[in-house]
Amino acid sequence: MQNYATQIKAFIIENFLFNAEGSSLGDDESFLENGIIDSTGILEVVAWIEETFGIRVPDSDLLPENFDTVQRLTTYLQRNADKHGVPAG
Amino acid sequence: MLIQDFLLGSCRKNPDAEALVSGTFRATYADVTDAALSLAASLVAEGLQPGDRVAVLTDVPFDYIVSYFGTLLAGGVFVGLNTQTSSRTLKQLLSDCGASIVVTHRKFLKYFESMADGVPSLICVVIAGGGTVVGVSNRIFAGLIAKRNDNIALLPTREPANLAQIIYTSGTTGTPKGVMLSHTNLVVNTHSTLQYLGLTGSDRVMVVLPFFYSYGNSVLLTHIAVGGALIVNQSMMYPTVILDQMQTERVTGFSGVPSTFALLLKRTAIRDSPLPQLRYVTQAGGWMSPSLTRELIAALPEVAIHVMYGQTEAAPRLSSLDPADLQRKAGSIGKAIPGVTLKVLTPTGAAVKPGETGELAAKGENVMIGYWGQPQATAEVLRDGWLWTGDLVTADEEGYLYIAGRQSDMIKSGAHRIAPKEIEDVLLEHDAVFEVAVIGVDDEILGESLQACVVLKEAGSCQAEELLRHCQQILPHYKVPHSIMFFDELPKTESGKIRKTELMAGILSLQEDP
Numbered sequence: 001m002q003n004y005a006t007q008i009k010a011f012i013i014e015n016f017l018f019n020a021e022g023s024s025l026g027d028d029e030s031f032l033e034n035g036i037i038d039s040t041g042i043l044e045v046v047a048w049i050e051e052t053f054g055i056r057v058p059d060s061d062l063l064p065e066n067f068d069t070v071q072r073l074t075t076y077l078q079r080n081a082d083k084h085g086v087p088a089g
Numbered sequence: 090m091l092i093q094d095f096l097l098g099s100c101r102k103n104p105d106a107e108a109l110v111s112g113t114f115r116a117t118y119a120d121v122t123d124a125a126l127s128l129a130a131s132l133v134a135e136g137l138q139p140g141d142r143v144a145v146l147t148d149v150p151f152d153y154i155v156s157y158f159g160t161l162l163a164g165g166v167f168v169g170l171n172t173q174t175s176s177r178t179l180k181q182l183l184s185d186c187g188a189s190i191v192v193t194h195r196k197f198l199k200y201f202e203s204m205a206d207g208v209p210s211l212i213c214v215v216i217a218g219g220g221t222v223v224g225v226s227n228r229i230f231a232g233l234i235a236k237r238n239d240n241i242a243l244l245p246t247r248e249p250a251n252l253a254q255i256i257y258t259s260g261t262t263g264t265p266k267g268v269m270l271s272h273t274n275l276v277v278n279t280h281s282t283l284q285y286l287g288l289t290g291s292d293r294v295m296v297v298l299p300f301f302y303s304y305g306n307s308v309l310l311t312h313i314a315v316g317g318a319l320i321v322n323q324s325m326m327y328p329t330v331i332l333d334q335m336q337t338e339r340v341t342g343f344s345g346v347p348s349t350f351a352l353l354l355k356r357t358a359i360r361d362s363p364l365p366q367l368r369y370v371t372q373a374g375g376w377m378s379p380s381l382t383r384e385l386i387a388a389l390p391e392v393a394i395h396v397m398y399g400q401t402e403a404a405p406r407l408s409s410l411d412p413a414d415l416q417r418k419a420g421s422i423g424k425a426i427p428g429v430t431l432k433v434l435t436p437t438g439a440a441v442k443p444g445e446t447g448e449l450a451a452k453g454e455n456v457m458i459g460y461w462g463q464p465q466a467t468a469e470v471l472r473d474g475w476l477w478t479g480d481l482v483t484a485d486e487e488g489y490l491y492i493a494g495r496q497s498d499m500i501k502s503g504a505h506r507i508a509p510k511e512i513e514d515v516l517l518e519h520d521a522v523f524e525v526a527v528i529g530v531d532d533e534i535l536g537e538s539l540q541a542c543v544v545l546k547e548a549g550s551c552q553a554e555e556l557l558r559h560c561q562q563i564l565p566h567y568k569v570p571h572s573i574m575f576f577d578e579l580p581k582t583e584s585g586k587i588r589k590t591e592l593m594a595g596i597l598s599l600q601e602d603p
Contacts, residue, residue, distance in 0.1 A: 038326060062329055063329060
């Protein structure tokens, strides 16, 4: 779990905060509410997840409950790994 | 007639009708009107004089709408600000319009740090959700809308010709231009739009567009005018959420820009999601490709799809394509809407023949007063009684108009019009940058994405990430380039002007043949 969270945070900080405000990205901070990611940025996140973790994200999974914080995204990836037997991280 | 009469009229007719749905929050016309009247009385009590500017920076739909009508009822001029902002942009806009009062939300207070002494016109900041701004008097939004005020006669009176609203657009030079719209400008354009859309009080529109741009502003006014309901969720980050809400709220209308439809068509199950109540869709805010239009028609075969064209300077609507002509005149922006005259002209003002390209010029009571504090910029576009749109068009034999290009190099990315020069200037502030050109490259979702082409003073002295971080510190998020490419030199004309078309072609060939 921790490994997922670390990777996600590193990706968000590098690509959306340009390493400038990394320390302020909390695990429960909403990407949408805080304007961290927008409608095209979330597609970059999806593409990164599909490429990095080898899973396919169906459109129906693109929901705030799965994607809107580091914590939720971590849970989503873990759930996928459990379902498909992919090793964590 | 004044703009606020739309709200007051709909409230008188049906005060208990639903006006706004935002998440779990619901408000009736009486709720909105009561709050707007109370806010108006409070603003007057704070010292707001007729014609004073009230700037609003919030993404809370109820607060925005109440502030809009509250400002107008108080005799003020409403200035809705883009919530994707930066401290520098905010200070620039508040100073430019000479705002007396700002209405905002706690989450935007970070942009006000170190601002208090920078905007001398500010009387007070009205804050929702808590928090304070140092150096200026603070008021609590909830307190100002709760002071009940029924006596509209105590509020200042305004004339239809008076300035009602300033909407900021990106100027080609990178300096924002405040488009001044009178009550008449907005009232007549609202009436014209209602005519061709045929809206009624039974309509429920799904609003994903921000209200601070002229398209969203028009969606707001047209639906308030008929007493319809606004179902507001102003983000396309999770398009399936929007589609679900369209179903559960039984919406009858939907308005979007090309990127909105690209997201709905490519990232949701819209083709398999019955929307039996949906009867109309409007598309504006940039040219939509015929292939995307065809996909939309196939996904929503029973729905009237209105392709529209306009600009903020026209409050905003100028032309519309009848849904019946959508296939026959694919790619067209239609014909002038009621109350508007359109002509395709040469630079000297002569009419061009069908099939020839000229600049689109418009006339009508909807055409703006001018640009706030910029008489020269105003004179450049308001000439001989016409608004020169800067858009190059052709007309066919039947008078249907087709966009052929723009005279400026403005970039249309998502719902935003962006001046490359503003981003170029910010990049040039970085010590390592020698020269730069920002161009729009084709993007499946956004229409155009921002590509910065940079020449460094010393090759390898700076990474793209550092330049992006520099931009992010100064510019709103949507103006930060999507990518940065480094060049040894940029192609130029003999006079030293960067050849952006050549640059663009070079990048395209790189993308096709990496």
